[in-house]
Amino acid sequence: MEKRIIVIGGGVIGCAMARLLSRYEAKVTVLEGGEDVAHGASKANSGIVHAGFDAKPGSLKAKLNVEGARMYPELCKEVDAPYGQPGAMVLAFSQEERATVQELYKQGEQNGVAGQRIIEKDEILKLEPNVNPNVVCALLEPMSGLTSPYELTCALADHAAVNGATFVMNAKVQTIEKNGDGFALHTTKGEYTADLIVNCAGVFSAELHNQLSEKKLHIIPRKGEYYLLDHQKDLLFTMTMFQTPTKMGKGILVSPTVHGNTLLGPSADDIEDGTDVSTTAAALKIVNEKARLTWPGLSLRTVVTTFAGVRAHEENGDFIIGATEGVQGSYETIGIESPGLSAAPAIAKLLTEQIISENGLAEKKEWKPAPKREKPFYAMTLEERVDVVKRNPEYGALVCRCEQVTEAEIRAAIRRPVGATTIDGVKRRTRAGMGRCQGGFCSPRVLEILSEELGVAPTEVTKCGGESRILTGTIAQSMHKGDA
Numbered sequence: 001m002e003k004r005i006i007v008i009g010g011g012v013i014g015c016a017m018a019r020l021l022s023r024y025e026a027k028v029t030v031l032e033g034g035e036d037v038a039h040g041a042s043k044a045n046s047g048i049v050h051a052g053f054d055a056k057p058g059s060l061k062a063k064l065n066v067e068g069a070r071m072y073p074e075l076c077k078e079v080d081a082p083y084g085q086p087g088a089m090v091l092a093f094s095q096e097e098r099a100t101v102q103e104l105y106k107q108g109e110q111n112g113v114a115g116q117r118i119i120e121k122d123e124i125l126k127l128e129p130n131v132n133p134n135v136v137c138a139l140l141e142p143m144s145g146l147t148s149p150y151e152l153t154c155a156l157a158d159h160a161a162v163n164g165a166t167f168v169m170n171a172k173v174q175t176i177e178k179n180g181d182g183f184a185l186h187t188t189k190g191e192y193t194a195d196l197i198v199n200c201a202g203v204f205s206a207e208l209h210n211q212l213s214e215k216k217l218h219i220i221p222r223k224g225e226y227y228l229l230d231h232q233k234d235l236l237f238t239m240t241m242f243q244t245p246t247k248m249g250k251g252i253l254v255s256p257t258v259h260g261n262t263l264l265g266p267s268a269d270d271i272e273d274g275t276d277v278s279t280t281a282a283a284l285k286i287v288n289e290k291a292r293l294t295w296p297g298l299s300l301r302t303v304v305t306t307f308a309g310v311r312a313h314e315e316n317g318d319f320i321i322g323a324t325e326g327v328q329g330s331y332e333t334i335g336i337e338s339p340g341l342s343a344a345p346a347i348a349k350l351l352t353e354q355i356i357s358e359n360g361l362a363e364k365k366e367w368k369p370a371p372k373r374e375k376p377f378y379a380m381t382l383e384e385r386v387d388v389v390k391r392n393p394e395y396g397a398l399v400c401r402c403e404q405v406t407e408a409e410i411r412a413a414i415r416r417p418v419g420a421t422t423i424d425g426v427k428r429r430t431r432a433g434m435g436r437c438q439g440g441f442c443s444p445r446v447l448e449i450l451s452e453e454l455g456v457a458p459t460e461v462t463k464c465g466g467e468s469r470i471l472t473g474t475i476a477q478s479m480h481k482g483d484a
């Protein structure tokens, strides 16, 4: 009989797992606690596909980072997700930091990173004129890439769904019981049973693990806060600019995003509550001060938003990937902090290979390709725009002016296999609301389109699920209550 596999968590790891598992004869279901995929760290990180020089040689992080980074260009082409490889530098501002850069270079060699070299001040300033002229030297990492983490996660989910995987949102797994040969999962959306489970619950993965295993694990949620600057005509930095790492992580970076914005951050603070993605004046002050060391000309005038993500830091420091010790049929990915995004394709490959070999899953006769999307309107030439509007007049209705997103693209995002159901879901799939007005102009129209496409009243449409409704009621209702 076909095995029933439940993947817990629809982040980049859960969706990459669901995509690969959908290639085999099995019934794959993803249970996601949030209202959409990419609800945790996968929607709020630096988006860097690290080359792999930073992880400790011999660790799973090092091996899977380098392997995952090599898989990125092909994967992003296959699932139609953004990817670029502009390279990165680790800047040294003192002789002491030069020694760190030399150490990182050696680590990169041991980890098998290609093309890296140490460059001196003149070359740095020629490549990146906005860098602080007090820079001493830098480690140049040409293999460092960029992606859009939430767009990639959505694309992986779509590919899994066209191959039969089912996604259930708002289904937070509360308890798991080993039930004979299988599992009973009690969720906020009812009961589910499975033959195999794959725990990809990010910052909450250790809590679920501890329900099943005698060997207890502990994740420390580590918050990182960012400033996001608007895109400019010319990139302020063409590559990712790192400073030398600290014991809390890779330090504050100044980086272009794959969409041409500039990102400053992240801070690194251990917190109690893994759901706390608030931004704070204190952490952002540190980001601003530290980013100035890289970029003395920094001005916060073009900031469009601030945001935070929470890293799943396992106290022993490495990824934990594989079968749950002593629990037949349970698999897990725990402590997937940075470079988890970079390593995601390799993590999914490693764990899927283990699951199929241990459970004898046969490959399907047909694995459908990922659905293709139209090129985004903002990236089209004038001729392409004229042509696409002729084919579909909804491309002629610009909804988000800042990011040039059309009605046709918003409707398409809602109709995708794992489509948007909220205003933020539309934003992550199309960029509507990502620009300098942060949805001030386009949100009402996006709300209307969501209401039409989903067949729900406008008052039911939310920003990001739960009680985050935009409209509190109709005028008729409030007059009836006597509020008008």
Ligand SMILES: Cc1cc2nc3c(=O)[nH]c(=O)nc-3n(C[C@H](O)[C@H](O)[C@H](O)COP(=O)(O)OP(=O)(O)OC[C@H]3O[C@@H](n4cnc5c(N)ncnc54)[C@H](O)[C@@H]3O)c2cc1C
Pocket: 008, 009, 010, 011, 012, 013, 014, 031, 032, 033, 034, 037, 038, 039, 040, 041, 042, 043, 044, 045, 046, 047, 048, 049, 050, 171, 172, 173, 174, 200, 201, 202, 203, 204, 205, 208, 223, 224, 225, 266, 308, 309, 310, 311, 312, 333, 336, 337, 338, 339, 340, 341, 342, 343
């Ligand atoms: C500030 C920051 C910067 C980073 N920068 C980079 C970078 O530049 N490059 C890089 O390679 N990596 C980076 N990372 C790491 C990267 O973001 C993560 O490794 C990756 O996103 C982890 O994906 P995940 O699927 O394991 O976790 P998540 O994306 O957190 O997904 C877990 C999912 O599980 C769901 N969930 C949790 N509990 C339950 C439950 N009980 N039931 C059902 N669903 C549940 C959550 O809602 C969530 O959607 C960064 C991380 C942070 C926070």
